[in-house]
Structures are given as C-alpha cells and as structure tokens.
Amino acid sequence: MTDKMQVNLRQVAMEILYEVQKNNGLLHVVLSDALKKYQYLDKNERSFISRLVQGTEERKIELDYIIDSFSKTPVKKQKDVIRIILEMSVYQLKYMDSVPASAVCNEAVKLAVKKNFGTLRGFVNGVLRNIARNIDNIEYPDKSTNTDKYLSVKYSVPEELAGYFLKKFGDNETEEMFEAFNKDKSTYIRCNTKKTDIAGLTAALEAEGVTVTNEGIDKRIDYALKISGYDYLGGLKSFRDGLFFVQDISSMLASQGGFIKRDAYVIDVCAAPGGKSINAALMADIGHVSSRDISGRKVSLIKENAERLGIDNITYKVWDAVKKDEESVEKADVLICDLPCSGLGIIGRKPDIKYNVTYEKIKELALLQRKILSTVWEYVKKDGILIYSTCTVTPEENAENTEWLVNNYPFELIGKPEQIMPQDGTGDGFYIARLKRTE
Numbered sequence: 001m002t003d004k005m006q007v008n009l010r011q012v013a014m015e016i017l018y019e020v021q022k023n024n025g026l027l028h029v030v031l032s033d034a035l036k037k038y039q040y041l042d043k044n045e046r047s048f049i050s051r052l053v054q055g056t057e058e059r060k061i062e063l064d065y066i067i068d069s070f071s072k073t074p075v076k077k078q079k080d081v082i083r084i085i086l087e088m089s090v091y092q093l094k095y096m097d098s099v100p101a102s103a104v105c106n107e108a109v110k111l112a113v114k115k116n117f118g119t120l121r122g123f124v125n126g127v128l129r130n131i132a133r134n135i136d137n138i139e140y141p142d143k144s145t146n147t148d149k150y151l152s153v154k155y156s157v158p159e160e161l162a163g164y165f166l167k168k169f170g171d172n173e174t175e176e177m178f179e180a181f182n183k184d185k186s187t188y189i190r191c192n193t194k195k196t197d198i199a200g201l202t203a204a205l206e207a208e209g210v211t212v213t214n215e216g217i218d219k220r221i222d223y224a225l226k227i228s229g230y231d232y233l234g235g236l237k238s239f240r241d242g243l244f245f246v247q248d249i250s251s252m253l254a255s256q257g258g259f260i261k262r263d264a265y266v267i268d269v270c271a272a273p274g275g276k277s278i279n280a281a282l283m284a285d286i287g288h289v290s291s292r293d294i295s296g297r298k299v300s301l302i303k304e305n306a307e308r309l310g311i312d313n314i315t316y317k318v319w320d321a322v323k324k325d326e327e328s329v330e331k332a333d334v335l336i337c338d339l340p341c342s343g344l345g346i347i348g349r350k351p352d353i354k355y356n357v358t359y360e361k362i363k364e365l366a367l368l369q370r371k372i373l374s375t376v377w378e379y380v381k382k383d384g385i386l387i388y389s390t391c392t393v394t395p396e397e398n399a400e401n402t403e404w405l406v407n408n409y410p411f412e413l414i415g416k417p418e419q420i421m422p423q424d425g426t427g428d429g430f431y432i433a434r435l436k437r438t439e
Ligand SMILES: C[S@@+](CC[C@H](N)C(=O)[O-])C[C@H]1O[C@@H](n2cnc3c(N)ncnc32)[C@H](O)[C@@H]1O
Pocket: 251, 269, 270, 271, 272, 273, 274, 275, 276, 277, 292, 293, 294, 295, 298, 319, 320, 321, 322, 338, 339, 340, 341, 391
C-alpha cells in the first residue's frame, strides 16, 4: 500500500498536466486514471487535484498571459515543468481563495526543487510573489479595439478560434458561450430501466449519501437524474451494480421523439463509448442494436459499459463507417449517426478540446461527416429514421451538413433540427437532426 503521507497533491496535478500538455494525453482520461490510482486519498484531496488540473487547463491562455506580464522569460521559452508549476500557482492565486498566497509560492518553490530545478527557485519565487501582489490589477487587452485578443485571454480560447466564433455568432453570443464553457458542469445519469426505475434509483443513491434531483432536466426525459456530492462513481455500489450510466441530457435528447420503438432494429455507426447505443437498447428492449466503431479498443469500451448494465440486446462490430457494409443495406428502422466532430459543445467538460481545434480541422471533420453519411444512409429502410447528431456548434458540421444530406439523398427532415448551445442552460452544446427516408 502506498504511503498516503508521501503524496504531494500539487506534484500529482503537475504530472497530470505534463502528460496532457507535453504528451498529448486526453485530460479526462489522464485525470480519471490518476484519481483511480489515488482512490485512497480523502475526498477533499482528490477534489483539490481535480479542480487544480481542470482549472489550470481551462484557463491556460489567461494564466500564460499573466505570467508573461511579470516574467522576463516568456512562457514559450520556459522549461515545461517550470511553466506548468507557474500556471498551476497562478490559477490558485487567482481562482482558489482558500489557498493563501504564501503557501502557493512556497509549495511552488518546493516542487521546482523536487523536480530538479533548484537553480530556478529564485525565479519561481520572484515571479509568483510579484503576481500575488498584483493579481487584482492585471491589465487585460481592450475589448472594444481588440475583441479577438480580449476574448481569447479572458476566456482562454485560442485567438484563431475566438475569431471564428466571432464571425459566426457575433460578439454577444460568443461571449455568452465562452462564459458558459467555464462554468461548473453538472453530472447527469440515465436510469437503467432494465434493472430499476427512477424511484428505486433515487432511493439507492440517497442511501449512499448522493444528492439527487431532476431539477432543470428537459421535460421530454423522465429517466434521468442530476447527481452531486459523491466522491467517485466507481465507489458507488449503485454504479457497480449497473443501476445507471453517465450521459449528458443533450445526448439523451438525441434518442427522443418516439422513433426508437420497442422492437426496433437500430444501427449505431460511430458508437463508442456507447451512450446512445445503450440508450437505444433500453428503448428497443425487445429489438436489437448493432453497435460499431472504428477500432477494437473502442468497441470493447461499448461492450464493457453495456455488460456492467446487464444489457444483452446489442451486438458489436469493429467497422470503419466510411466503408459500406453490404449486409446492413435497408436493415435499420433507426440509424444513429453521432459522428466524430470538433466537440466545441463539450469544451466545458473537456477544456483541452479548445486548444486543438482549428478552422482547417472543422472543415476536414465536416467532410468526413459527409463521407460517412454518403455511405451509411443506405442502411435505413424506406420510412426508417436517420438521427444525425454532433456535440458541436459549428454550422459547417451541423445545419450545412443536414441541408446537404436532404439535397443529395432521399430524406426529409422531421421537425426543425435542434441546435443546443452551451449557454442554453442544462446540457452540453449539441446538434440533433431527425430525418425520414422517403424512398
Ligand atoms: C461522438 S463519438 C460517439 C459517441 C457515442 N455515440 C456515444 O453516445 O457514446 C464519435 C465516435 O466515432 C468514432 N469514429 C471516428 N471515425 C470513425 C469511422 N471512420 N468509423 C467508425 N467510427 C468512427 C470514434 O472512435 C468515436 O468513438
């Protein structure tokens, strides 16, 4: 057993950020692996690591801007370890009132020494003490003369992406969206109606000390709850017993509309980690879901999740969605196309996404989506349903692709597509179009 006393929480946070920033690790994956490893820490220690890591990544551009305003060596020229220690420390100074400034500076110096940068202790100490004295008087770029830069620094969105949003959505909507990215996100769960009902699930969670509510959940969904106050999900018996799975409300909405009938045959072409396939399998309880993704590793994720829930009306297939599967032609009552996308609607949960999206990537993804749609549309039976969804907000990947689909293939829209924006309230930013095959 690891000696709990030896765990330096800031060092753990630093190493997670190093893995993300230097080795391209996915923030949610690296963080969740680390929290699993440090399960034996107290709940508040684990929350400290989580908050420090998420917050530092979320505010990285602003933190670097502040450091550059006070350091002779710009962040771009600093050693990665030192830069990350400074970023984490400035985050604590600016956003974590509970940590005294002197403790932030002392811990940063100790960590730099521990990581073999003893020669830079004076630098780290000097920069941080200077920032601590001035933290409430930082001069930000001017909003009216330099809006792109102002939004980029204030909300830590790369300038190119901020410029893209401004062009597409205008000043006010862009700023509202960026503010929403940085707000705390709630956890929503989908009741496993195969094993229990909402009342049973609520009772099980409350017995484990979890706070449960259905406040703010879209009226169309009667199988979801918002939960808080738990330590980690794997620690809950109700989770291990498969009474629920985590799914955002927006993602649940994609399956709404009464199109997935109890005996439906559903094909989900890009299914991992399995949220929509599992949701569909619960709705089509005497039907079947064929769940696919591009790699064996991805497909095993879907399988793992479905098996924990005891769901057995799903079959799994490793399949590249751009390749036509002749056996599937005209087989699906419902085809789920929840396609790979730029993910801009879920920046609030996965802040590292914003640092990797460029306009070029948005265009490439919109093309990949068309390539997939132009292959898989044939799997839908006549009068069957195609659900096209993404967790993003760009018109290129959403409305323009839907229009292209309707113009080129035998489909008509059922109702108006839903574009849920991150600032709309409950759920993640999400796009859902439901279409019917006409011939
Ligand atoms: C938005 S995610 C799907 C999320 C999933 N529907 C859910 O609700 O849990 C997109 C998925 O598409 C998969 N993917 C990307 N390119 C693909 C391709 N060419 N063929 C099949 N799957 C692909 C990715 O591996 C990823 O798992």
